[in-house]
Amino acid sequence: MNEPTPTTIRWEQDGTGVVTLVLDDPAHSANTMNAAFRASLTAVADRLEAERDGVRGVIITSAKKTFFAGADLHDLLSAHPGDARRVFDSSMAVKRDLRRIETLGVPVVAALGGTALGGGLEIALACHHRVALDDPDIRFGLPEVTLGLLPGGGGVVRAVRLLGITDALLTVLLEGRRHTPHRALEAGLVHELAAGAEDLSARARAFIDAHPESRQPWDEKGYRVPGGTPSTPAFAANLPAFPASLRKQLGGAPCPAPRNILAAAVEGAQVDFATAQTIEARYFTELVTGPTAKNMIQAFFFDLRAVNAGRSRPDGPGPRTVRRTAVLGAGMMGAGIAHSCARAGIEVVLKDVSREAAERGKAHCAALLEKAVARGRxxxxxxxxxxxxxxxTADPADLAGCDAVIEAVFEDPDLKHRVFREIEDVVAPDALLCSNTSTLPISLLAEGVERPADFVGLHFFSPVDKMPLVEVVKGARTGDEALARTFDLVRQIRKTPIVVNDGRGFFTSRVIGQFLDEGVAMVGEGLDPASVEQAAAQAGYPAKVLSLVDELTLTLPRRIRKEARRAVEAAGGVWLEHPAETVIDRMVDEFGRTGRNGGAGFYDYEAPEDGGEGRARGAGDGRGGHRGGRRAGLWPGLREHFGKPGAAIPFEDMKERMLFSEALDAVRCLQEGVLTSVADANIGSLLGIGFPAWTGGVLQYVNGYPGGPRGFLARAEELQERYGDRFAPPELLREKAERGETFTDGPGDRAERGRADYRAEHGPGD
Incomplete structure (x- = not known):
């Protein structure tokens, strides 16, 4: 029988009857579940059934570096409600073909020489035995939930039958964890590890030799799902905990994927395998044709890939690797930066005003590593x-030869100027000069160095060891060479860089300030603070707005606001007061409540020395108390001092005021040239400042809003009429709406024009 054509699966059969199916899409660098693969899978399943008598076993492997990359996301992104039947039928066709291979009656082995995520692991789970290469860079998992989806190729059904409902949900499905080979072995996703390619092949063949007749555990007579099903009394007693836990985790956010995964897992465990596959396909179809998955796929796959691939990196300069970095300031931020650099293999000189302070910074790194060792990481x-x-060190001479400097001292321009003057003649003559600042203009800070063309803003997020984003800020005189080197440094330490132009607050600090101000303003309007917090949770923010203000302190936004106001008025402008300002001023000046670090803010805090059971501070006039204990609830004085009888607005308005405040300011940033990339805006808002994941980011939220930018514009005008001119739509939004365009990156897009405008005003850099 001739080999099926066209094919993405090569058929190789040896003289012993073992068939090796080599996944190798000739048209792409990675294997995906595209139309060509689906056709090839059907052809291979047909051939295996037709030639079953001559087949002793099947090995599924890959010719690519990655075993299999998963679904064709371009295809999924284009699916709409009218495509539901097509999506469902396509999902069921893949399931049927994998099931045909799975039930041949001969041993089927997955030889996993590379990463198998999503559809790749689903193919592997349809095999009776899984051998994985013992490579720490390889990952296995079903991460579909992170894209607003669920596994649509039988992954939910097989994971539940393999691991049980509880372990399948918590270990594989609901968080989308990506397991190393050893962790995959511990979790039961693979059966054994191989030392190399030859060992991988040998172990796969050894299984076939030892198991001439093989089938899946769930196809054995009398098989029971591990841990039981809802019909098992012991399991049924604990079943309500799953939806309750999920509701608590999501906080009411509109995230349908975890809900659908839970439903598919529980419902599928109660029926036969074929029916369970149908249930999975229906829940999968609902997600694929809905808006949330489109937002998340656009952001977490396409936008993230574009950002990391260097869309905002200058094209001209070649790549350079940093060998030795000086970190100035050994506080929590500086120590975290030093840890990230050292983890990437870079030599680090951690400098502070004294050797003891620098040693404390290194001790912080040691503490992070002790936790990693304890957790097996x-x-x-x-x-x-x-x-x-x-x-x-405390000696500037120890910085000799450093080819990059990252300053992380207190947010004071004079102090930053002093620390750079102290070391600029000591480090390498062309050393990259970076300042970690969240608000101070980079062009202002560059005035304190002799080489402003080599000076760049490098805004890390706290805690540095956990936050994946770095905001690279180009000053008015920053050169393309320095910008490219900074981008490469961020990628070298395995973080994601977004690139923005200079401006007070840059992009992330400026935009998150809108979210914080809007939440505080609603308290000032007399709305119940518990409702404000619940609105933030149901909008999908990972941190409730008032609790986040407390974490950042109430004094920080006030200081930033005063500096910004002085700058605006010095330039001859008029400061537009935000209604949040009065609330913050009263909280600090009248009630002495400065946030969690001060022991009291919008929340009361328990005394740390009481082990969490002590007296909640702030029961009286709001003054005094303890520093940084556990939250004990919203301060009752909020209702007493700010509450207004009968104050109420639609709950949907409360949610959208926070979302719109950030999205509208992001459009302004794009219009002003602070942002030059839609992808940077989306990824920066998601990874840096906690914009709700279901939206796909600040500008994708505009695109995905009902009616697109036109619908978003109409709603913004409605909010402006009800709540003030801070919701006034920027001209760029009106342009998009009138033209029927969305916010995308492209040569003719306004983002490109904004970049050109910025260069025309400030020059191309030195």
Whole structure:
């Protein structure tokens, strides 16, 4: 029988009757579940059934570096409600073909020489035995939930039958974890590990030799789902905890994927395999044809890939690798930066005003590593090697030869100027000069160095070891060479860089300030603070707005506001007061409540020394108390001092005021040239400042709003009429709405024009 054509699966059969199916899409660098693969899978299943008598076993492997990349996301992104039947039928066709291979009656083995995520792991789960290459860079998992989807190729059904409902949900499905080979082995996703390619093949063949007749565990007579099903009394007693836990985790946010995964897992466990596959396909179809998955696919796949691939990196300069970095300031931020650099293999000199302060910074790195060792994420040898790359010092001479400097001292321009003057003649003559600041204009800070063309803003987010984003800020005189080197440095330390132009607050700090101000303003309007917090949760924010203000302190936004006001008025402008300002001023000046670090803010806090059971501070006039204990609830004085009888607005308005305040300001940033990329805006808002994941980011939220930018414009005008001119639509939004356009990156897009306008005003850099 001739090999099916066209094919993305090569058929290789040896003289013993073992068939090796090699996944190898000739048209793409990675294997995906595109139309060509689906056709090839059907043809291979047909051939295996037709030639079953001559087939002793099947090995599924890949010719690509990655075993299989998963679904064709371009195809999923284009699906709409009218495509529901097509999506459902396509999902069922893949399930049927994998099931035909799974039930041949001969051993089927997955030889996993590379990463298998999503559809790749679904193919592997349809095999009776899974051998994985023992490579720490390989990952296995079903991360569809992170794209607003669920596994549509039988992944939910097989994971539940393999691991049980509880372990399948918590270990694989609901969080989309990506497991290393060893963790996949521990979790039961793979059966054994191989030392190399030859060992991988040998182990796959050894299984076939040892199991001439093989089938899946769930096809054995009398098989029971591990841990039971809803019909099992012990399991049924605990079943209500799952939806309750999920509701608490989501906080009411409109995230349908976890809900559909839970439903598919529980419902599918109660029926036969075929029916369970149909249930999975229906829930999958609902997600694919809905708006949330489109938002998340656009952001977390396409936009993230574009950002990391260097869309905002200048084209001309070639790549450069940093060998030795000086970190100025050994506080929590500086220590975190030093840890990230050392983890990437870079030698780090951690400098502070005293050797003792620098040693404390290194001790912070050691504490982070101890936790990683305890959790099995690194070894003692790796810990020791990383710490050996960090040299604490107070002597500027120790910075000799450093080819990059990252300053992380207090937010004071004079102080930052002093620390750069102290070391600029010591480090390498062309060393990259970076300032970690969240609000101070980079062009202002560059005035304190001799080489402003090599000076760049490098805004890390706290805690540095956990936050994946870095905001790269181009000053008026920053050169393309420095910008490219900074971009490369951020990628070298395995973080995601967005690139923005200079401006007070840049992009992230400026936009998150709108969210915080809007939440505080609603308290000032007399709305119940608990409702304000619930609105933030149901909008999908990972941190409730008033609790976040407390974490950041109430004094920080006030200081930033005063500096911004002085700058505006010095330039001859008029400061537009936000209604949040009065609330913040009263909280600090009248009630002495400055946030969690001060022991009291919008929330009361328990005394740390009481082990969480002590007296809640702030029961009286709001003054005094303890520093940074556990939250004890919203301060009752909020209702007493700010509440107004009968104050109420639609709950949907409360949610959308926060979302719109950030999205509208992001459009302004794009219009003003602070932002030059839609992808940077979306990824920056998601990874840096907690904009709700279901939206796909600040500008994708505009695109995905009912009616698109036109519908968003109409709603913004409605909010403006009800709540004030801060919701006035920017001209760029009106342009998009009138033209029927969405916010996308392209050569003719306003983002490109904004970049050109910025260069025309400030020059191309030195």
């Amino acid at each position: 690194t070894t003692e040898a790796e810990r020791d090697a990383l710490l050996a790359r960090i040299t604490p």
